Amino acid sequence: MKVVDKQKYNMAIYEAKREVHVQIHGFIKADLVEDYMRDLEATVAKVQKSTYTFVVDATYQSPVPSKVSSELGQTLMFYASLGFKDIYIVNPASKIAYVQVRNALEGVHFPGTVVDNVSQLAMR
Template sequence: MTNSYKIEVDASRKLFVAAVGGSFQISDAGGLAMAFLMEGSKIQSQTSEYTFVADLSELENVEPSLLDMLEQAFKMYSSIGFKKLYVIESKSAATRQQIREAAEKMNFGGEFVSNMNEIA
């Protein structure tokens, strides 16, 4: 695996956090999706009470072949019914631009922030 990812539910703060770091490749997508579904099932009836956070601060690179998949992920996050959506931007300027472009293509309604402290 070329990256690390972690999906967790913080019930006390009502946060659903998907953290992805490293260089994301197609071989990583299946594991991430499975982890997302497993953790998501824990809050399925309470999704509207939770804030979704995509922590991409440690994401170094997204292969160009995965940009369509990234757009689909943004669509999925938007359609699930979370209370709010946040993306913690990558420290990499190139990756930050890739993510913003993917979000713009599908009119992502979330907010981009620099770190977890900016999440309301």
């Protein structure tokens, strides 16, 4: 069930699979961060996080400016701090964005799992 459907991001709750999905389109500029965070908080408040898996689908994420790429690790760790049972990051299709996410993950102790595409989630 799609909960939020905006131009730069979508958020959905899949009760049968016990998953919350966030899908990023392009990248979220500073002027949208407040709306994104508000929507994220409202979405995750609808589920019992300790029994749900959180999926950040970055397939359609664009490369981010170098100023922002240095903050990607902090963003990924914020997702990890939300209290979900499991967390998955789906790598961006863009090679540049992929490298940015990979580099961000190398700089932090991310407790989740990184997959290359959404289809891998079904195989777990």
